[in-house]
Amino acid sequence: MRHVVVPDRGTAEAWRALARSCLQQGLPPSEINWGGEHSERSLFDGEPLTRSGPVNITVPRSFVALAETVCWHRDADRFARLYQFLWRLKDAPHLMGDRADPDLAHLRAMEKSVRRCQHKMKAFVRFREIGDPQAERRSFAAWFEPAHHTLEPTASFFANRFGDMDWRIVTPEKTAIFESGQLTFGPGAPKPELPDDANETLWLTYFRNIFNPARLKVKAMTSEMPRKYWKNLPEAATIPDLIDTAHARAQAMAQAQPTLPPLRAEKARNQLAALKSAWEGPGDELAEAIRACTACPLHKTATQAVPGVGPADAGLMIVGEQPGDQEDLEGLPFVGPAGQLFDAVAKSAGLDREKAFVTNAVKHFKFTPRGKRRLHQRPDSREIAIAKAGFTPKWRASSRN
Incomplete structure (x- = not known):
């Protein structure tokens, strides 16, 4: 051995x-x-x-x-x-x-x-000034208790970030010393007596004000800021109070919010209104134009065109590819096997079909005959292009399909 x-x-x-x-x-x-x-x-x-x-x-x-x-x-x-x-x-x-x-x-x-x-370590090391603030190179010190032997591989991060000052990071096992631009390591030491930081009050004020009580998630916070580090973090002393008062502060924020929308909201509404289509929805003349459409050869073999059904002001539109065999015969969308599946899915999702506008992109049934059966066939690019043109607000009977 x-x-x-x-x-x-x-x-x-x-x-x-x-x-x-x-x-x-x-x-x-x-x-x-x-x-x-x-x-x-x-x-x-x-x-x-x-x-x-x-x-x-x-x-x-x-x-x-x-x-x-x-x-x-x-x-x-x-x-x-x-x-x-x-x-x-x-x-x-x-x-x-x-x-x-x-x-x-x-x-x-x-x-x-x-x-x-x-x-x-990069997040929770807190330096305190130990030298003359008026010196050419100010001097700082910090105490940290890492979970692993990470001082040496992490010290270069602090050397690059705080290269204009002298500092040392003391841990129980090792000490990193940065003086005059040179990084060295010495033995560990007990926690030193570090002076108070004059800027700590300002930092605590900032920390309190950026704390959002409405978004408090204690488990997530303690996962990112484990409690074992709190004893060396000045802001940690404020955390218990911030957690205890979070609910009351969130309610106060809700009550203090403005009752009138800000001026910028009016500008946003005007921009939205300018982008809204002038077309108010399908009317009786649209269904008649669809039934009279001869813009592509599909009208020659289909039994009839199948316009959409549903309220003109529906908040939801369901668009299928094209009518099937049953839809072509009845003149209504989604009444065949696909429509039955749609009804079942809609019911399980709590969707009332009667409140939605149901239609197809292509309004005529395209098929290939096989004996007594009519097999579904996908529409080609020209037929789809005609169907897309029909969705513009200024539709024309000659281009609707």
Whole structure:
């Protein structure tokens, strides 16, 4: 059994080099005891493994990205799990695409947990000024308790964002120090005594005013802002009161809303009225024009044209493709098998057919004779174009179909 020590700093890069050495020596996962700098060695551990020279081993890039993230997980078995999967992956690269693989699924869950921790760190670190505000480079400090070892991989985000000031982020295990544009890491420390922030009152006022009580969802809020972080967030002290008074504040907002529409609403109504069609709906003359239509050859073989039925001011229009055999014989839309299905669906949906205007896009039945039967045939592009022209408000009898 070989004991492999992965350092606490530069962990991802170090594990990658050590894993290469293990593969070069042909060490299977069962012969390696992975551990950190402060982990205890097993009674059966042999000599520690040392890094070897460059090793040419090819693995999918997606695994490299996965490993660089999982290395910062708090699970003590993270290095062993990564190597076990790498041992399989070297002979079967397709495993990176197998979502059903249990080893990969576990590593993906660990990756997701680390990335979530990094996201929370970026959102919840709160700096306090500890130096002279008049100095050329102002100095700040913050305390944070990450769920995983995410300070080192996340520190570059703060270095890029706050490059014009000196700062340090203290955690129980490690401290990130940024001074004069240089990022270094030191040992962890207990929570320091940080001074009050003069701008905190302004921030709390802003936080209270952007809180919308009418959209309060406590579970969603605590999912994005877990309670374990509240003790280090100044705004968290206001959250219980905001939750308790949310219902009353939402009612007050509803009662205080204006009773008259704003001036911009009148402008919007005028624009809507200008876009509304001048056609007031189908009348008796429309049905007569449909029955007299000869714009395409369909009128020659069909029994009759089938106009729509229903109230002219209906709020809902149902449009089918064309009449069927039964519709052609009776002169009414949706009375055949398709109409029976429509009636059943409409009833289950609570739709009153008598209150809807029911029609077809093409008003004549197009079919192919097969003995005594007439088989439905789709209308062609010309027939459909004529039907579309008939839907304009200024319809003409010669173009209606």
